[in-house]
Structures are given as C-alpha cells and as structure tokens.
Amino acid sequence: MSKLQISEQYKYGFESNVPSDALPPGLNEGVIRAISAKKNEPPFLLEWRLKAYRHWLKMVEPNWAKLNINPIDFNAISYFSKPKSQVDRPKSLDEVDPELLRTYERLGIPLHEQKMLAGVAMDAVFDSVSVATTFKEKLADAGVIFLPFSEAVEKHPDLIKKYMGTVIPYRDNFFAALNSAVFSDGSFVYIPPGVRCPMELSTYFRINAMNTGQFERTLIIADKGSYVSYLEGCSAPMRDENQLHAAVVELVAHEDSEIKYSTVQNWYPGDENGKGGIYNFVTKRGDCREARSKISWTQVETGSAITWKYPSVILKGDHSSGSFYSVAVVNNYQQADTGTKMVHIGKNTSSTIVSKGISTGKGQNTYRGLVKVSPLAKNARNHTECDSLLLSDTCGAHTFPYIEVSHPSAQVEHEATTSKISEQELFYCRQRGLSEEEAVNLIVNGFCKTVFQELPMEFAVEAQKLLEISLEGSVG
Amino acid sequence: MFEIKNLSADIDGKTILKGIDLKVNPGEVHAIMGPNGSGKSTMAGVISGNEDYNITAGKILLEGSDLHGLLPEERAGEGVFLAFQYPVAISGVNNMVFLQASLNSIRKYKGLEPLDAFDCIELIKNKMKLLHMNPELLQRGLNDGFSGGEKKRNEILQMLLLEPKLAILDETDSGLDIDALKTVAEGVNAMRDEKRSFIVVTHYQRLLDYIIPDVVHILKDGKIVLTGDYTLAQRLEKEGYGWLK
Numbered sequence A: 001m002s003k004l005q006i007s008e009q010y011k012y013g014f015e016s017n018v019p020s021d022a023l024p025p026g027l028n029e030g031v032i033r034a035i036s037a038k039k040n041e042p043p044f045l046l047e048w049r050l051k052a053y054r055h056w057l058k059m060v061e062p063n064w065a066k067l068n069i070n071p072i073d074f075n076a077i078s079y080f081s082k083p084k085s086q087v088d089r090p091k092s093l094d095e096v097d098p099e100l101l102r103t104y105e106r107l108g109i110p111l112h113e114q115k116m117l118a119g120v121a122m123d124a125v126f127d128s129v130s131v132a133t134t135f136k137e138k139l140a141d142a143g144v145i146f147l148p149f150s151e152a153v154e155k156h157p158d159l160i161k162k163y164m165g166t167v168i169p170y171r172d173n174f175f176a177a178l179n180s181a182v183f184s185d186g187s188f189v190y191i192p193p194g195v196r197c198p199m200e201l202s203t204y205f206r207i208n209a210m211n212t213g214q215f216e217r218t219l220i221i222a223d224k225g226s227y228v229s230y231l232e233g234c235s236a237p238m239r240d241e242n243q244l245h246a247a248v249v250e251l252v253a254h255e256d257s258e259i260k261y262s263t264v265q266n267w268y269p270g271d272e273n274g275k276g277g278i279y280n281f282v283t284k285r286g287d288c289r290e291a292r293s294k295i296s297w298t299q300v301e302t303g304s305a306i307t308w309k310y311p312s313v314i315l316k317g318d319h320s321s322g323s324f325y326s327v328a329v330v331n332n333y334q335q336a337d338t339g340t341k342m343v344h345i346g347k348n349t350s351s352t353i354v355s356k357g358i359s360t361g362k363g364q365n366t367y368r369g370l371v372k373v374s375p376l377a378k379n380a381r382n383h384t385e386c387d388s389l390l391l392s393d394t395c396g397a398h399t400f401p402y403i404e405v406s407h408p409s410a411q412v413e414h415e416a417t418t419s420k421i422s423e424q425e426l427f428y429c430r431q432r433g434l435s436e437e438e439a440v441n442l443i444v445n446g447f448c449k450t451v452f453q454e455l456p457m458e459f460a461v462e463a464q465k466l467l468e469i470s471l472e473g474s475v476g
Numbered sequence B: 001m002f003e004i005k006n007l008s009a010d011i012d013g014k015t016i017l018k019g020i021d022l023k024v025n026p027g028e029v030h031a032i033m034g035p036n037g038s039g040k041s042t043m044a045g046v047i048s049g050n051e052d053y054n055i056t057a058g059k060i061l062l063e064g065s066d067l068h069g070l071l072p073e074e075r076a077g078e079g080v081f082l083a084f085q086y087p088v089a090i091s092g093v094n095n096m097v098f099l100q101a102s103l104n105s106i107r108k109y110k111g112l113e114p115l116d117a118f119d120c121i122e123l124i125k126n127k128m129k130l131l132h133m134n135p136e137l138l139q140r141g142l143n144d145g146f147s148g149g150e151k152k153r154n155e156i157l158q159m160l161l162l163e164p165k166l167a168i169l170d171e172t173d174s175g176l177d178i179d180a181l182k183t184v185a186e187g188v189n190a191m192r193d194e195k196r197s198f199i200v201v202t203h204y205q206r207l208l209d210y211i212i213p214d215v216v217h218i219l220k221d222g223k224i225v226l227t228g229d230y231t232l233a234q235r236l237e238k239e240g241y242g243w244l245k
C-alpha cells in the first residue's frame, strides 16, 4: 500500500497553525508547580499533584508481555501546551481563535451551536486546554454542570475535592500516577439528583502541538436517580514520533443512577511501517457506588499505535450493573491490549462484556479481562462474549479471560469465537453485486452490530465509517 | 443471448470442463442434467467469475460481449445471476440489509439511483409474498439457521429482485417438498420473458414439469454429450444415466 493511500486514510492527520504557549520538555516538581500556578489551582490540588509525582518516581513502567513499546523518555515530553489565544479563557465562542474553530470544522465537529448536532453539547480539548464548551446555558437550566476540568476546579472545588481520585487513586498504576501529577485539562460533569441530562454530552480531544503529551482527566458524577450519556472522540496530526496520551476517567454512580460512557478513539495509528502514532495508555474506571446504579462503557477503538486500556466497573451497590461493549481494530503494526475488569462486591450484581476484535495487516489484538466475584457478592452474574475476526494471515488475536470467583452462588459465563471471512462468503456477496471491500465492510459491520447498537445514534454511523476507513485496502 | 464457446476449465491442475458449447437464446430455458461430479456447478461458477477456476480455453459471451476479465461483481452487474446449490450463511449480516445492499449495488452498476430503505422493504415484501416467504426471515442473519427450503427461496427472492439477463439455478429443487418446488417454479415462470435466459441445473424431471425447458442438455465428465427436448428429461428419469456411453 502506498504512502499516499495511508495519508488519505487518516484524514485527521493535518496540523493546525495555532501558536502555542508551552512549557519546555521535562518533568520535575518545578514543572508541576508551574502547571498548577498557570491554572490558579487551590493548594489542595497542588499538594495532591506533588504526592502523585513523588509516588510516580518510585514506580516502574509496566511491561506488558504482548506489547512492543519503544521506550518513552518522560523528559522529552512537554507537559503543557495551550493555544496562545487561550491565555485568557474565552467567555464565548466569538472569542475563540477562528483557526481553532476551523480545525474543528475540518475534523467534522463544528462548534458553532447552530451548526451542531442537535441534542449534543460539546467540549473541545486542544492539546492541554479546553477551548470551547457549547450549550452551557441549556445545561445550567437543568442544573447540569458540564465544564472544562480546570474551570470546575475554580467553580466547584468542593465537588472536585470530594470525588477526584476516589475511583482511581493516584497510586493505582504508573500512568494514572503520572496523569495525577501533570494533568492539564479534561471534562467535568455533575448531574444533580433526579435529573435526566437533556442532551448527550461530548468531549473532543485533539493533540496538535509536537512533543506534547495529552494528560486529560475526566470526572463524571451521577447523583441519585440521574442519567447521563457521554461521548468522547479523539484525533491527532500524523507525526513520525510516538506521542503519549495518558488519560484518567473516573465515573461515580450514586443510587438508581445511570452513566453511559462512549468512546470513539481515532488517534493517529502510525504509518504502514509502524512509524509514529499515539501511545494511548488510559485508565478508566466506574464506581457503582450505591444500590441499583448502572455504568456502561462502549468503545470503538480504531486509532493509536498502541492502545492499553481496561475500562472497568466496581459493582459495590446491591443490584448494580456494569457493562463493557468494545470494538477494537488493528491494522498495519497497530497493537491493542484492551478489555475490562468487572469487580462484583454488592449482592445481586450483574455484568455484561461484549468484545469484538478485528485484526488485519500485522496488527496484534489482545482481549484481557477480569471478572472478579468477591466473597460477599451473593448472586453475582456475568456474561462474557469475546469474538475475534481475522482479516489477514499475518495478524494476531489473543484472549486472556481471567475469572476469580469467591462466592458459590456466582454464575459466570464465557463464550469466545475466532473467525475469518471465507472465500465462499466473499464470492457469494460478489455474485450479488458487492465489491470485495463492500462485502468485507458488510460482514465487519454485522460482526460489530451488538456494540454499535450501544452507541448514541448520531455516532453509530460515524463509528461505522471510521471502521471502513481503518480497514481500507486491507483485503485482497 | 448467452453463449459459451469451447469452454475448458481446471481446478488445482485437474481438468473439469472439457470444451463446452452452449447457446441460450433470449426467452429460452435450458436444462442441464447429468451425474454427480460431471461439472455442472463448475460451469455455473466459471460463468459467474469464481476465481478458484482456471479457464484454459474458450469464451463466455453475454449479449455478444465477452465476460473475460470481468470480476464476479461486474458480471452480476451485467446481469449474471447464480442461485447457489449451497447458499452460504453469514450470521452477523442482517438479511434485509444484505438484500438492500445487493439491490443497490446492481442498480449503481446500471447507473440507477439507489432505493431507500422504505422502497426496498416494499419491493422485497411484495416479492416475498409471491414466494410465500415469512417476512420474519428479513430480520434474521443472511441464510442463518434457514431451512433448506428457506435458503432456496431466499435465492429465488434475490433473482426476482435483481432481474438478471441470465439466471443460473444450480439444483434449486433439491431438498424442496412439492409445494416449495411449485412456488419456486412460479417465481421463475413469473420472470420468463423474451429478454431473459435461464439455465436450470437439476437431477429431476419433477422440476421440469413446472418449468418447461426449451432444450435439455446432458453434461457428463465435463462435456455436453447429448442435447434434446423435454422428452430427454423423461427418459433420464426412467432409465438413469447408464445408457449414455
């Protein structure tokens, strides 16, 4: 496959000419103090960052057997970059740099409210800072707080203090500790008791500046009896160097509440020889803290050179339920190691896992999942379905389902399949007029159907297109 | 008109078709009969462009133009339809979605606007009625868990939708009970007109009682060894293939 084709495939690979105000590369306590100072953070937050940093220094980078990672030089990364025009946060979209707005237009995400998808409120994070949040008033009327993380720190420090780090402590793992020390921005959502959020909430993450890591933090709290559906999307310019993206996402679901969190991940995957691409090392965890709460993760992962993420649910509340629906695609030299952890603690808790891995080129696709039933988790139920589709002879699919059951009443089911698209299937489709590529897309979409159904409607079509682009030229 | 001239084909170095000549005029139905393994499905596959086979000699002409070098999907666009002896099942692909995709691909090839989902459903449901098919089959995976008869009807449904110039039915009758057989025959007869050609591969005279062929050929060991009219089918039914040299 030619270079040209690849460039066409990753149509989000352009770079915007937006002057940035960045910290020089390197990581030390001074850098952390500088980030915190730039954001006028309260002392408790600086303290927390420093504790995380000191803890991180003592940790060693995880070395996962199935991943082939170039060593990361943490001192070569700039930990903060923001568009110059954003030095004083714009009060409204009229004050946003038009070049930035154009960037989002090109990405297919117009931030002007009148042009936006109806019913979707959007926050856009460009490198390290949030540049625009739309539909603020409409959400405020419903009592919903949807703010860039740094703005939430200023306006609602009590909520941040109460919830941040309670699902993913900074000691959790190497990349979570790093994020806790240096995170720059992200999204914050609070849904008050009894409120059904009137629109989909969405954040679009974009890495633009070179040698910049993106370390965003998202915190979503659904108070009693509330409901929210949230979607994140991401992209980055094409570069030969690997760029690090180490996010943390924490979800807290109180009694009778429900959080649906969807991801369409399309970071630059690197070229056809495996050069460049984003290292996507993300910690995502939801806490079903109280009775009858529900958390659902849906992800469509098509981008990144390496994806390393296990969106998990801690099922503490009695009758709480968690689900994980995933499509992960690897092409060329991409590597994905993804899955989930479902930790059953409360009584009568249930979890559902549906993982669809599609592999082609020399891609390596690993499902790694843990279902844990603790000694008090009476009547826990889990159903896991783990399917792999192989489109080339040089790719690999691996499945590591770990099951730890400590209560005899648990019902844990695991099904796994591996399939290829047969010549007979292709010929049948082609005899009916479909090209080989159309036939593959049709079969792949059918394969992913149960996951796409979980996405908000506006994004299901988008995800389908993205999948087709990722697999372009991968058959025949 | 559909014409095959001196067609020979190999698979894995083994010669299966050994110089076949066949001419089907518009509006005609030709039956191909012959013992198992004589090359009937191979011939159908070669005509529709299955790349497993290697054509060593001969020509395939549809309305005077050579199909050589056309991909299977292009041949389908040109109007070649094959009702498979063993239709594949693709469990994840919704039958309705598949039928719509297929119909619109063929329309696109012909330079026609695609039909939207509503028009498609309308059209498909009408054709299904003709074939006494349960509309629930649209919501299932393509041929997924379909009975033998349901699969064959689904093939004929696609033939009715795609309106080919040349339809090849490869043992569509095997495994059908008499009612299903009649329905399938009705579907075919409904499409018979002076522009369309049919090649009906079968072992049984039974089907030919309902789809009356204009010409009957006997294929044996990769060659057409005998050509006649409907009475040839009757003789085969009574005497088997033993009397053929």
Ligand SMILES: Nc1ncnc2c1ncn2[C@@H]1O[C@H](COP(=O)(O)OP(=O)(O)O)[C@@H](O)[C@H]1O
Residues within 6 Å of the ligand: B011, B012, B014, B016, B034, B035, B036, B037, B038, B039, B040, B041, B042, B043, B052
């Ligand atoms: N994929 C294949 N590889 C090798 N031989 C094949 C293959 N497909 C068909 N054949 C052989 O070709 C001959 C003709 O088969 P076929 O066309 O299916 O016959 P028919 O449809 O008349 O029963 C048989 O001997 C069969 O074994």
Ligand SMILES: [Mg+2]
Residues within 6 Å of the ligand: B040, B041, B042, B085, B170, B171
């Ligand atoms: Mg056969």
